[in-house]
Amino acid sequence: xAVVHWFxxxxxxxxxxxxxxxxxxxxxxxxxxxxxxxxxxEDWAAHVTSPARVDxxxxxxxxLQGDLAQLDIxxxxxxxxxxxxxxxxxxxxxxxxxxxxxxxxIEYEVDELRREAKVVRLCAKNNIDFTPLHDTxxxxxxxxxxxxxxxYAVFTPWFKGWLAYLxxxxxxxxxxxxxxxxxxxxxxxxxxxxxxxxxxxPKNKTVTEExxxxxxxxxxxxxHEGRKRLEKFLAxxxxxxxxxxxxxxxxxxSVLSPYFxxxxxxxxxxxxMAKKDNKNQLDRNSQGHMxxxxxxxxxxxxxxxxxxxxxxxMNKCFKVEATNIEWEYDKEQFQTxxxxxxxxxxxxxxxxxxxxxxxLSNRARMIVASFLSKDMLIDWRRGERHFMExxxxxxxxxxxxxxxxxASTGVDPQPYFRIFNPLLQSxxxxxxxxxxxxxxxxxxxxxxxxxxxxxHRGAGPTAQxxxxxxxxxxxxxxxxRALARYKEALQK
Ligand code: FAD
Numbered sequence: 001x002a003v004v005h006w007f008x009x010x011x012x013x014x015x016x017x018x019x020x021x022x023x024x025x026x027x028x029x030x031x032x033x034x035x036x037x038x039x040x041x042e043d044w045a046a047h048v049t050s051p052a053r054v055d056x057x058x059x060x061x062x063x064l065q066g067d068l069a070q071l072d073i074x075x076x077x078x079x080x081x082x083x084x085x086x087x088x089x090x091x092x093x094x095x096x097x098x099x100x101x102x103x104x105x106i107e108y109e110v111d112e113l114r115r116e117a118k119v120v121r122l123c124a125k126n127n128i129d130f131t132p133l134h135d136t137x138x139x140x141x142x143x144x145x146x147x148x149x150x151x152y153a154v155f156t157p158w159f160k161g162w163l164a165y166l167x168x169x170x171x172x173x174x175x176x177x178x179x180x181x182x183x184x185x186x187x188x189x190x191x192x193x194x195x196x197x198x199x200x201x202p203k204n205k206t207v208t209e210e211x212x213x214x215x216x217x218x219x220x221x222x223x224h225e226g227r228k229r230l231e232k233f234l235a236x237x238x239x240x241x242x243x244x245x246x247x248x249x250x251x252x253x254s255v256l257s258p259y260f261x262x263x264x265x266x267x268x269x270x271x272x273m274a275k276k277d278n279k280n281q282l283d284r285n286s287q288g289h290m291x292x293x294x295x296x297x298x299x300x301x302x303x304x305x306x307x308x309x310x311x312x313x314m315n316k317c318f319k320v321e322a323t324n325i326e327w328e329y330d331k332e333q334f335q336t337x338x339x340x341x342x343x344x345x346x347x348x349x350x351x352x353x354x355x356x357x358x359x360l361s362n363r364a365r366m367i368v369a370s371f372l373s374k375d376m377l378i379d380w381r382r383g384e385r386h387f388m389e390x391x392x393x394x395x396x397x398x399x400x401x402x403x404x405x406x407a408s409t410g411v412d413p414q415p416y417f418r419i420f421n422p423l424l425q426s427x428x429x430x431x432x433x434x435x436x437x438x439x440x441x442x443x444x445x446x447x448x449x450x451x452x453x454x455x456h457r458g459a460g461p462t463a464q465x466x467x468x469x470x471x472x473x474x475x476x477x478x479x480x481r482a483l484a485r486y487k488e489a490l491q492k
Contacts, residue, residue: 001029002097002190006090006104007037007075008112010135010263011060012223013067015175017135022103023179032186033179034193035068035075036093037061041202042083046111047396048388052358053261054205055215056392060264061198063222072182074193079202083111087118094128097190102128105135105263108306109396110313137300138172138267139165141307151308153318154412158304159297163282166271173272218357219258219392226265229256234277234289241288245295246363248346248435253361254292257393260299267296295362302401305411312400315381322409324489327379336472337372338386340440343471345452346426347371349439356439358392362402363429369406370420374482375473380407408486416486419479426452442466 005022013019019035026033044054065075076093080086094102102123106116116132123130134140144152144161152158166172187194201207207215233254237244244252259265271293275282278289305312312318336342340351350364360368365387373380384403388394404410408418430436433451437444443451443463450459455470 002026002032002034002099003029003101003103004034004036004094004097004099006102007035007061007064008104008107008263009261010105010266011037011057011064012226012264012266013064013178014223014227015266015269016105016263017176018103018105018133019179020176021131021133022101023177025101025103026182027180030183032182032190033073034097034099034186034190035064035073036090037075037077038086038089039077039079039199040083040086041079041081041205043111044202044205046083047109048385048394049205050358050388050390050392050394051201051205051207052211052215052390052392053258053394054201055207055212056219056221056258057262058198058201059216059221060223060262063224065196065198067223069194071179072184072186073179074186074190074196076193076196077198078196079199083115087115087122090119091122091126091128094123095126100128102130104130104132106132107136108141108303110310136263136267137303138162138271138296139300141300141304144304152304155298155301158301159294162297162300167282173268173275175266175269175272214356215358215392218359221264223259223264226256226259227269229254229259230265230270230273234274238274238277238292239286239288242291243288245291246361246429248349248361248363248430249432249438255359257395257398258359260296261393261395261398267299270296298401299398302397302411305401306397309411312404313396317409318404318411319409319413321490321492322407324492325409326485326489328377330376330378333376333472334372334378334382336469337368337376337378337383341469342371342473343455343469344371344422344426344475345433345436345440345443345454345468346422346430349430349436352439354387354390358390360391363425365402366406367420367422367425367429369403370414371422373403373407373409374419375422375475375478377478377482377485380404380409383407416490417483419482421475421479423453423475440468442468 003022003025005019010016022033068075080089139162146152237252260267274289274293278286317323340348342348347368350360350368354360372378372383380403384399387399401410405413408414408416436451446454446459446462450457454463
């Protein structure tokens with residue numbers, strides 16, 4: 001007999017509800033705890049998971065496997081080419097290992113929920129005790145309702161409810177313990193599982209050797225690193241987060257999104273530790289801590305939206321009227337955006353950082369999302385997909401939510417008439433032009449404010465000499481075009 005924990009996007013031991021539940025069963029029945037992870041290239045293709053995120057996942061799996069092995073818990077990893085075979089394979093493995101108990105945390109995307117439901121049915125038919133648990137959100141989707149019994153579609157009142165719920169249920173922020181070591185016989189009985197190697201990435205999701213080195217340096221894998229970053233951020237940067245979070249240099253934010261996205265760090269741990277640092281308060285004291293907690297809550301909010309309006313996972317806008325917006329489908333312009341050659345230095349800096357680092361700050365994401373959907377009037381879904389192709393933290397609900405916000409097509413979006421002026425954004429959030437100089441080497445020699453708009457502020461000859469492009473669209477003309485098209489569509 002044994003109990004199996006099926007790892008998915010919860011690649012950690014600390015504060016992992018289903019793993020903890022499995023460990024409790026192991027302790028109670030004195031049976032071994034076994035871990036399993038199924039790699040699905042079809043899932044990665046369907047979700048447009050980036051090579052950077054696949055690389056991070058595989059590195060995190062290696063780390064997790066090592067950590068679990070220290071407790072004599074094996075982590076068995078295998079690849080299943082067809083994702084529809086996964087439920088049967090999970091059942092087969094449980095039967096092969098003689099396991100009567102299975103635990104896993106729920107994933108809320110439509111395909112994943114269907115898969116979970118299938119496993120529930122299969123286990124019920126085969127007398128395996130399987131309970132999927134809610135874990136990834138701090139407050140479980142479906143718990144918060146408006147006063148009139150509706151689902152929240154606006155963040156601010158939802159967040160008020162979210163905070164109130166956490167205050168009423170302080171135990172929600174009590175973190176679960178790590179599993180205990182397996183009984184010694186586990187090594188004897190399941191010795192082969194300990195030899196399991198983590199497979200390599202599928203060919204179409206492989207990073208180059210140079211990228212592998214770069215990403216390992218930028219985002220070292222594993223929960224110990226996640227926890228270290230969290231502690232360092234809370235001590236050093238969080239107090240000034242409300243003031244500095246949008247600045248494009250100096251890394252004022254936590255850069256924890258890859259760790260949350262792969263479940264290497266739990267959002268609950270993050271909120272619990274931020275609360276503790278904030279004199280155990282969820283409403284007073286440091287503005288920085290409360291602001292940061294509210295950002296972590298945005299992640300919960302977008303999952304709540306996915307659970308209640310799953311049609312958004314079918315390539316649709318949350319705001320149905322926005323379906324009528326008449327987009328431009330200019331391939332060449334789209335490519336200039338992807339390559340960071342729009343002639344708007346702040347946009348180009350961000351798009352180049354995305355390709356190089358597989359990550360962007362929220363401000364940079366908002367600037368390029370607004371530019372693509374409003375200045376270029378290109379369908380936001382192309383940008384959403386491009387982000388997924390590159391981001392190490394690519395996550396369906398947050399990415400869809402972020403694009404919906406920036407393009408004014410989503411839930412609780414930026415009003416459509418609020419169109420970022422990329423030149424003003426540049427001056428405000430990169431006042432010295434350091435961010436631009438870092439990512440756009442053609443403009444490194446440009447001094448002063450000219451860096452924000454070289455061709456109109458006296459640095460044209462340098463920009464031209466170094467091959468920096470002229471602006472691909474005129475902001476004020478494209479702003480008027482966007483206003484007209486959005487107005488027409490939203491008023492239909
Ligand atoms: P911090 O500022 O330190 O915030 C802490 C955590 O809170 C983040 O790690 C993240 O998990 C969560 N968070 C912060 N802001 C948001 C937000 N606006 N929406 C949802 N969660 C938030 N985030 C992703 O994790 N994956 C994505 O694919 C993604 N795509 C985005 C696309 C667009 C167009 C936009 C505008 C935003 C997107 N975001 C996405 C949200 C946000 O930009 C990132 O989570 C954040 O920049 C990550 O940096 P950080 O970890 O330093 O965040």
